[in-house]
Amino acid sequence: MKKKKILLAGASGALGLEVLKLLSEQGLDVRALVHSADGAEKVAAYTKDVWKADASEGNEKIKDITKDVDIVVSTLGKSVSLFTNRGKSFMENDFYANSNVLDDAVKNGVERFIYVSIKGADKALEYEVAKSHKMFEDALSASGLDYTIIRPVGFFSGLNDLAIMAKRKVIPIVGDGHSRTNSIHQKDLAKVVVEHLYEGPEIKEVGGPLIHTRMEMAKMIERKVGGKVIQVPEKLAEWGMFLPELVDDDISAKLKYFKFVTTNDMIGEVNGEITFEDYLDGLDLENDLP
Template sequence: MKMENNERTLVAGSTGSLGLEIVKLLREKNINVRALVLSENESSKVTPYTNDIFIGDASGGAEEIKGLTSGVTTVISALGKSVSLFTPSEDSFFETDYLANKTILEDAVKNGVKRFVYVSIKGADVEKDYSIAKAHKMFENELRASGLDYTILRPVGFFSGLNDLAILAKRKVIPVIGDGTAKTNSIHHKDLAKVVVSYRENGSDIIEVGGPNIYTRMEMAKMIENKIGGQIIKIPTPMAKIGAALPKIFSEGMHDKLDYFTFITTNDMIGEQNGSISFEEYLAGLDLNELP
C-alpha cells in the first residue's frame, strides 16, 4: 500500500485500546506510522499495520529511546498508565504520564518534529493536586513551553474506563458515589481515535472531548445493571473519600486511582460532543468472559 509522501507519524502508547485504533486509522489514511512499543512481545499487536516499530521504555530515560523521533513529522501520544483498579502497575503516574512523555518530547524537539498531539484528561487543570491529574498537567506545561506546534486533547473519560463497574457488577455490586446526578459524556475509544487523528496536522491548543450522549452516573449504572445484573449501591461521598485514603497504607497507586475516581464521578465531566457510539452499544458488544 502506497503511503502518503514522506511524512511520518509516531504513535506512543500504540498498543493500548486508544493507541491501536489511532494506528489503524493512520494506516487506513495511507500515513506512514512509527509505533512505540514497550517490549518485543507487544510488537505483534501493531505489525499488521506497520513494520516501523521502535521498542523502548520512555520512562527509562533518553538513552532508552534515542532516535525515536528521527524522521518523524508529528508525534501522537496516547501513552499513560491505566486508571483501572484491576490493572496493577509498578510504575507511578508521574513516571508513565509525565516522565515518559517528557522524554519523548525532548527527543522530538532535538529531532525537529513539527507537531505534537497529546491525549491528556479532563480535570488536568483542577486546583487540587490529584496525582493522576497533576502528572498530565505537568506534561501539558512542558509541551506548551517546548516551542512545538501542539494540540492537547482532554477526553472526559473512555467507555472502557468504566469496565471496573462492569467487573464489579459481575460480582453483584455496582457502586455509585454520591447521589448519581453528576453528568458525563464519556467516549468510545474508536470515536476518540477519529478525533485525535483529525488534529494530526493542525488544530486548537486545547480541546475537551466527549462522546455523543450525556448521561448521569446513575443512568450509566442502570445500563450496566440491565446488561450484567448486580445491585446498585450508593456510597456517600465523604465515605468514599475515607475509603480512598485507606489503600494508601498498602498501595500509593490504588489510593491515587480511588481518589481521582471519586472526583470524576461526583462532578460533571462534559466535553465537546463527538462520535456516534453510545454507551448502550458499547455494553452490548462487551464480552463479559474477557473481564476478570
C-alpha cells in the same frame, strides 16, 4: 509533496491501537512505540517500524526515536483501572515518559505534537493523575512545537471497572449519582485525534454523543451485566480511601481520582456515534471482563 512520518507513542493501548488502525488505513508511514513484546505483537499487522522500550526510563532508551519524524501522537500513559497496574506511578508513566519523547522531538526538529491528556487536568491538581498530565501539558506548551492537547472526559473502556464489579454483584456509585458525563468510545476518540493530525486548537475537550448521569450509566451496566447499584456516601468514600493509602499508593491515587470524576460533571464537546449502550451491547461478558 513529501508524505509525513508519524511517531505513535502508546500504540498498543486501547486508544493507541485505534489511532494506529486509522493511520494505517490512510497509508501513512507510522513508527510505533510500545512497552512490551505483547504490545509489539498487537501492532505488527499495521507497521513494521516498531520500537519496544519503556520511555519513562530515560532519554537513552528512546534516543532518536523521532529522527525523520514529522508528527508525534502520544496516547502514552498509565491506566486508571483498579484492575490494571504496570507497577510505575502516574508521574513516571504520564509525565516522565512523555517528557522524554518530547525532548527527543525537540532535538530532532519535529513539526507537531498531539497529546491525549484528560479533562480536569487543569482543575484537579491535588490528584496525582491530573497533576502528572498537567505537568506534561505545560512542558509541551513551553517546547516551541506546534501542538494540540486533546482532553477526553473518559473512555467507555475506562468504565469497565464498574462492569467487572457488576459481574461480582456490586456496582458502587459515590454520592447521589447525579453528576453527568458524556464518555466516549476509543474508536470515536481516535477519529478526533486523527482529524487534528496536521492542525488544530491548542486544547480541545472531547466527549461522546450522549450525556448521562453516573446513576443512569450504572443502571445500564446493571441491566447488561447484573449486580446491584450501591450508593456510597462521599464522606464514607473519603475515609475508605485512607486504608489503601497505607497499603498501595497506586490504588489510592486511582480511588481518589475515581471519586473526583464520578462526583463532578465531566462534559466535553460532543463527538462520535457510538453510545454507551452500544458499547455495553458489544461486550463479551466471559472474555472482556475478568
